[in-house]
Structures are given as structure tokens and as C-alpha cells.
Amino acid sequence: MKSSTAVASPGIEGYREYLSERNGDADLLNRRLAHREAFFAEIEANPIRSGRSIDAVAFERGMRTRRPANDISPELAFLLATAKLNQAERFGVGLGETYGKNSAGDTLPERVHMELEEHYHTRLLAYVLDLFGLPFRVTPPAFVMRQFVKLAVFIPESQSFAFVGASEMAGCAMFDLLGQAGAALFADEPKIAARIRLLYGEILTDEIGHVGYCAARCSNAGRGIMRMLYRPIVRLFTRQTPEILRVVSPHALDERLSHPFDLAGYEGSLASAPFVAAHP
Ligand SMILES: [Fe+2]
Ligand SMILES: [Fe+2]
DSSP, X not given: OOSTTTSOOHHHHHHHHHHHHHHOSEETTTTEEHHHHHHHHHHXXXXXXXXXXXXXXXXXXXXXXXXXXXXXXXXXXXXXXXXXXXXXXHHHHHHHHHTTTTOSTTOOHHHHHHHHHHHHHHHHHHHHHHTTTOOOOOOOOXXXXXXXXXXXXXXXXXXXXXXXXXXXXXXXXXXXXXXXXXXXXXXXXXXXXXXXXXXXXXXXXXXXXXXXXXXXXSOHHXXXXXXXXXXXXXXXXXXXXXXXXXXXXXXXXXXXXXXXXXXXXXXXXXXXXXXXXXXX
């Protein structure tokens, strides 16, 4: 059941078309999506730098610890959360890549796009750090997160979509809340705030697509599991990256989790239109 014709529904067909239009040609060997490269060329052609000075030594220290110091500023907390938020996904994508998960001749085209999009998420977040002259660092996610990610990567595909889909939903909530909090934090530097919104917004557009794709690959029961696991996974993410709740107010998080997951609610945070193959 892996050939590109075997797994198809109108939603999935539409998503395939959307991905090739949004991303352009996919080059797995060089981990490139043609249109995304064009996006970064534009970002690089218009470099901007925040006037705020962030303590680079405190940033490096923060990257090496799982428990942030009590006195870190909200700005530093935002940047540490930005640097750490995608490490679990990066770890999972790297693991899948190492095991050749999306490299077989019969790999569905959307899987290649999705894997490459995840690489771009690391890069999009690195450009947020670059606004403050901070480097991108690779750090392994915490033990609990590593086991969680391995489970998602190695359980059989038929069961993985509900699980991965729930994580993608949690990712949407985290990226949205953190992007908004970051833009608010730097509201006095409108260009910086707009760039944060753009970079986070591009990730969110992709993640919403991933939610829709997972939902389309799930049965009704699977979609029920996605909705059920979404909240505990958000809580797991925030426990594992405590910097998040130093910048996103716990009240904003509780408020978000008090409603059922709603893709329409994300519209205001997006830079490009997403494609939803199916609703979770
Ligand atoms: Fe991602
Ligand atoms: Fe994703």
C-alpha cells in the first residue's frame, strides 16, 4: 500500500498539487525545495538586525541547560524557546532520513516534500535567531522527547499517522503562540516583529498542511485519537521546553487548550495560504 496511486483521496491529490506549487521541485539529495530557496534568497537580500542586544554568553549557557535560570529576560526566553522548539522534530526527521524512511522508489511525493519542509523549519527558526546575531545550535532533545520521537518514527505507518498528526497539531499551537509572543515582545521594532511573524507564519502554513495530511491518512478513530492526544502533547512540549512558558503566558496556553483544535483560528498568523487535505 505504498505506491502513489494506492494512497489517494481528493484531499491528498489536492495536497500533492499544492505542495508542488508551493515548494517547486524537490531535491532530496541536496535537501532543497526550489521555491523555498527563492524565499530565503529574498530574506538574505534584505537582512535586518534588532537594536536590542542579547547576551550571547547567556544564550549559549541557556542552550546547554534543560532548566532555564529564574532571571532570564522574556526576550532571551523567546530566543531559547525558538532555538529549542524544533530540536525534537529535527531529531525525528534526521532519524527517519538515516533509516531511509522517505527514500524508497515508491515513496509518495508528498512525503518527500514534508521531510524537506521540516528541514526548512530548522532554517526558518535559525533566521529568527540571526535577527539577533545568535547562531543556530544542534542540541539533542531531552530523554523523554527522544523516546517520544523514536516511537513516532518507528511505529508501523498505519498507526503512526494519528500519533504524528497529534504532534503536528501540538506543533501548530506552539508555533502560533510563540510567534505571536515574539512579535509582541519586539513590537517596538516593527520590522523585526514583522520578520518574526513571517518566519513563524511560514512554518505554521506547513504544519497545518501536515495536520491535514495526517488527518486524511487516518480513519475516523485515528482522527479521534489525534484530537485526544493533542492537549497532552502540548503539555509535554511545554514541560520539556520550559522557556516557552516564560514567554507565552500560561493563561494564553490554557485558553488555547480550552477550545477544540480549530484550523480556522490560525488564519491570522499565516503568511501564505495552507492546504488542508482533511480536518482532524
Ligand atoms: Fe516542522
Ligand atoms: Fe510537521
